[in-house]
Amino acid sequence: MAETPTREVHRLKANSVGLVGVVFMAVATAAPITAMTGNLPIAVGYGNGTGAPAGYLFATLVLTVFSVGYVAMARRITAAGAFYGYISHGLGRIAGMASGMLAVLAYIVFEASIVGVFSYFAKTTVHDQLGVDLPWVVYAAAMLLVTAVLAYFDINLTAKALGVMLIAEIAVLFAVATAVLIHGGGPDGIPVEPVNPKNAFTGASAGLGLFFAFWSWVGFESTAMYGEESRDPKRVIPRATIISVVGVGLFYIYVSWMTIAGNGLDRSVKLSAGTSPLDLFFDPAHTFIGAWAVDAFQWLLITGSFACGMAFHQCAARYLYAVGREGFLHPALGRTHKDHGSPYIASFVQSVIAVALVGAFWATGQDPYIHLYTLLAILGTMAILIVQTLCSFAVIGYFRKHHPEDRHWFRTFTAPLLGGIGMTAVVVLLVINMDTAAGTAAGSLFFKAIPWIVGLVFFGGLGLGLYLRARQPERYEIIGRIVLEDAAERTDDEHAPATV
Secondary structure (H helix, E strand, C coil): CCCCCCCCCCCCCCCCCCCHHHHHHHHHHHHHHHHHHHHHHHHHHHHHHHHHHHHHHHHHHHHHHHHHHHHHCCCCCCCCCCCCHHHHHHHHHHHHHHHHHHHHHHHHHHHHHHHHHHHHHHHHHHHHCCCCCCCHHHHHHHHHHHHHHHHHHCCCHHHHHHHHHHHHHHHHHHHHHHHHHHEEEEECEEEEEECCCCHHHHCCCCHHHHHHHHHCCCCCHHHHHCCCEEHHHHHEEEHHHHHHHHHHHHHHHHHHHHHHHHHHHHHHHHHCCCCCCCCCHHHHHHHHHHHHHHHHHHHHHHHHHHHHHHHHHHHHHHHHHHHHHCCCCCHHHHHHCCCCCHHHHHHHHHHHHHHHHHHHHHHHCCCCCHHHHHHHHHHHHHHHHHHHHHHHHHHHHHHCCCCCCHCCCCCHHHHHEEEEEHHHHHHHHHHHHHHHHHHHHHCCCCHHHHHHHHHHHHHHHHHHHHHHHHHHHHHCCCCCCCCCCCCCCCCCCCCCCCCC
């Protein structure tokens, strides 16, 4: 094997964020208030019905099993590229390059997608409560600008801003759910049917309900991207991942269960399938807390989606940074700010891409929710679910080939195998239910192109990996192999130089 070339690289600012900050970043990408209000009504109205909370229970179990292998990898390898680095070590550089390209695609489009739902919530709420009617693109531009400014500075600033917004959105969901519980529920009391595990697989379309349950977690895996910037990453990242998965899961189960209980079983289905699905949340808020809670809920939909978009921007910037510093995109992407330690050039490029995507949908007269949010979310979700699936199998390959002394029948084989099988099933659910998930946007040309875009990027990555192996072996050797202490495979030398 050719010797890996040595060169100096830029590094993200270490010790910028602790366990709580990493958890905030990860949970913000999952966006609890957006996930609940956007996904639960579809699951209840058209999927597994009032068994939707059981669907969240099932998803929690599958993703927890997936996380066992994921954190085993995180204890060995810490890099801004996360999946890109993990898969290149476990399944080889060619698979790593293809997965890295898919991950870049996913996080790039996620920000623009969330800008769409933020603009929709902002336009609707400001008009309803303040009587001001502005074009949605004005709100989109404001979000893109503020996100770009915050991302220029130390990650700690973003983590603090996300923390405030995240606590607020979790508080309102928890308050409504707890009010329902204290009052003994709605017309059916506190029914146990919604959390009966078998009901996760019943209803009009159980597959659709389960897919939307899994969709609600997209972004939790971003914990690994902040390893270089966290304190004691070999401990922080695994803990943050498990806390995010289990904590978000328990929260989703509780909120969805109490929301259904507050409305009653039959009425929950009718509201979810009706013309105002958000009433599934607004009605219990009004009944059990008061009208002011509905107003607060609407404003927190705005801040919650903003937090989600800002977190995805940070993810995208770090993936661009990771592939840039290895020389697979322009090397300038791999530079960090001399004072803030942020990937400021990658962040700027991500902002430009997000502006271009949002601008294209606006210029062609597309709706911010129906088209911009939904279509780009489906594209990104398909890409990231494929990468998550490959990551599970990469864990098995990595510990079999590189660290047999650390192999464990459950942590490094059974759990990642079951996680990989589970994630494969989720990809299948997405493919089967794509039309329903897209709603009225399913007839668009962009929707039809989604599988082709994903395939083109993935096979393009495979082709690039094969080309580099044959023609540029010195570049091939550094795919996913940044050698930085706390940013690479753990070594005995705690003061390893920042080289690749």
